[in-house]
Amino acid sequence: MKLGFIGCGVISTAHLEGLQQLKNEGKKMFDLTAVCDLRQDRAEAFAVEVEKRLGKRPEVYTDYRRMLEEGRLDAVSVLLDHDLHHTVAEDCFAAGVHVQMQKPLAISPSFGRKMLADAKKYGKVMTISEPSVLGADNVAMARAVREGIIGSVYLIMDYATVTLGRKYFAGTAWRHMKGRAGAGWINDHGVHRTHFFTEVNGPIKEVFSYKEIFEKELSDGETIIRPSGEDTSVTVFRFENGGLGHWMCSTAAHGERTGGVWIYGSKGCFRPGKHAALEDGSIIPMSEIIERFAPDTVQNPFAHSYVELWEAITDHKEPISSGERGLEALCVVFAALESATIGQPINVQDIINGKMHAYEDSVIEEMKSFKK
Ligand SMILES: NC(=O)c1ccc[n+]([C@@H]2O[C@H](COP(=O)([O-])OP(=O)(O)OC[C@H]3O[C@@H](n4cnc5c(N)ncnc54)[C@H](O)[C@@H]3O)[C@@H](O)[C@H]2O)c1
Structure with a gap:
C-alpha cells in the first residue's frame, strides 16, 4: 500500500526509523511514495x-491537498501541529485515504469527537501513533499488569519534569500556545501518559488538578512568545476500578530534571521499561516479560504503529492505539485542565460527552483569534 507523510518536522525521522526497521526485518510494510x-x-x-534509508525517493509536495489528489495514496501519516489535525484528517478521509494521526488525537475533545465521526462517515480507518502503548515493551507491560503480575493496581505515580531554560520545547513555539497545541506540556506530553495509564489499568473516573504558567516569556533568541499553555501541572486521579494516581509534569523545572513511573499493586511494583519487582524479592526483567507477554510484537513503537495501521486496513483488526482510545486519553488531560480551571474534581465522562468544556472554550477562543 502507498503511504504519504504530511509534515516533515521533528517526529518524522522516528517514523522513518520505524519503517526502516520493518524493512530490515522483512515485514510487510507501506511504500512511502510521497x-x-x-x-x-x-x-x-x-x-x-x-531514499537513503528505504531505497526509493518519494515525490515531494508543499500542498497536501495536491498530494491527496495526485498521489494515489492508500494511507497517510499526519505529522502536524495539533490545531490542524481535524481539518487535515477530514480532507484525507474525503479523498478516500486512511489516516494514522499523531498524538494527541486532536487539539481538544470536540474536534476529536468530530474526527471519529468523520472516519465513520467516510468508512476510513484512523489509528493513533501512540508510542507509549505500542512496541514490545509497552504491549508486554500492559498485558502483564492486566493479567495480574503485580496483583491489583493500587497506585500509579508518574513524575516528569524537564528544563527548557526558557527556550521552546523541541524548538517549536507553537507547542506553548493553547490555540495551536490545545494546552501546554500537559497535553503534548501528558496525553502519552494518560493513554498509558488507561491502557494498563482501565478507564479513569475522576480527576483533580492544579496548573500554572510559571515562565511568562520563552524565546529561541530570535523570537519571544508569551505562552498561553501551562508549563506545570500536578494532578491526582481515581480509576474506575478504585486504583489511584499521582501525575505531575513540568517544563519549568530548573537545575535538575526528574522522570519516573511506578505502578504499585497488591503483589509488587512495575517499573516501565525496567522490570517488575515482586513482594517475594524477585525481579522479573523486561526481556522475560516481553518473552512471556508479547513475543511477536515488533520492538520499535513507531514500526508497530504501521503494523497496526496495515492490519486495521486489510484485516479490520481493532488497533491497540485506536481513535477511540486516543479520545479517551485526550479527555483525561482535558478533565485535569477543566478541574484546574473551575477548582473542582471532574468526572472524565463529562468531558468525553462534552458536558463540561470551560477550558476547551478558552482553547477554541484562542484558535479563533489566531485565524483573524
Ligand atoms: N513521541 C511522539 O509520539 C511524538 C513526538 C513529537 C511530536 N509528536 C506529534 O507529532 C506531530 C508533529 O510534531 P513535530 O514535533 O514533528 O512538529 P514540527 O513543528 O517539528 O513539524 C510539523 C511540520 O509540519 C509542517 N506543516 C505545518 N503546516 C503544514 C501544512 N498545512 N501542510 C504541510 N506541512 C505543514 C511544518 O512546516 C513542520 O515542518 C504533533 O502532533 C506532535 O504532538 C509525537
Whole structure:
C-alpha cells in the first residue's frame, strides 16, 4: 500500500526509523511514495533521507491537498501541529485515504469527537501513533499488569519534569500556545501518559488538578512568545476500578530534571521499561516479560504503529492505539485542565460527552483569534 507523510518536522525521522526497521526485518510494510511539508526545503531534505534509508525517493509536495489528489495514496501519516489535525484528517478521509494521526488525537475533545465521526462517515480507518502503548515493551507491560503480575493496581505515580531554560520545547513555539497545541506540556506530553495509564489499568473516573504558567516569556533568541499553555501541572486521579494516581509534569523545572513511573499493586511494583519487582524479592526483567507477554510484537513503537495501521486496513483488526482510545486519553488531560480551571474534581465522562468544556472554550477562543 502507498503511504504519504504530511509534515516533515521533528517526529518524522522516528517514523522513518520505524519503517526502516520493518524493512530490515522483512515485514510487510507501506511504500512511502510521497512526503509533504509547507516548507519545501524540509520536504526535500526528508525525501533524501527516505531514499537513503528505504531505497526509493518519494515525490515531494508543499500542498497536501495536491498530494491527496495526485498521489494515489492508500494511507497517510499526519505529522502536524495539533490545531490542524481535524481539518487535515477530514480532507484525507474525503479523498478516500486512511489516516494514522499523531498524538494527541486532536487539539481538544470536540474536534476529536468530530474526527471519529468523520472516519465513520467516510468508512476510513484512523489509528493513533501512540508510542507509549505500542512496541514490545509497552504491549508486554500492559498485558502483564492486566493479567495480574503485580496483583491489583493500587497506585500509579508518574513524575516528569524537564528544563527548557526558557527556550521552546523541541524548538517549536507553537507547542506553548493553547490555540495551536490545545494546552501546554500537559497535553503534548501528558496525553502519552494518560493513554498509558488507561491502557494498563482501565478507564479513569475522576480527576483533580492544579496548573500554572510559571515562565511568562520563552524565546529561541530570535523570537519571544508569551505562552498561553501551562508549563506545570500536578494532578491526582481515581480509576474506575478504585486504583489511584499521582501525575505531575513540568517544563519549568530548573537545575535538575526528574522522570519516573511506578505502578504499585497488591503483589509488587512495575517499573516501565525496567522490570517488575515482586513482594517475594524477585525481579522479573523486561526481556522475560516481553518473552512471556508479547513475543511477536515488533520492538520499535513507531514500526508497530504501521503494523497496526496495515492490519486495521486489510484485516479490520481493532488497533491497540485506536481513535477511540486516543479520545479517551485526550479527555483525561482535558478533565485535569477543566478541574484546574473551575477548582473542582471532574468526572472524565463529562468531558468525553462534552458536558463540561470551560477550558476547551478558552482553547477554541484562542484558535479563533489566531485565524483573524
Ligand atoms: N513521541 C511522539 O509520539 C511524538 C513526538 C513529537 C511530536 N509528536 C506529534 O507529532 C506531530 C508533529 O510534531 P513535530 O514535533 O514533528 O512538529 P514540527 O513543528 O517539528 O513539524 C510539523 C511540520 O509540519 C509542517 N506543516 C505545518 N503546516 C503544514 C501544512 N498545512 N501542510 C504541510 N506541512 C505543514 C511544518 O512546516 C513542520 O515542518 C504533533 O502532533 C506532535 O504532538 C509525537
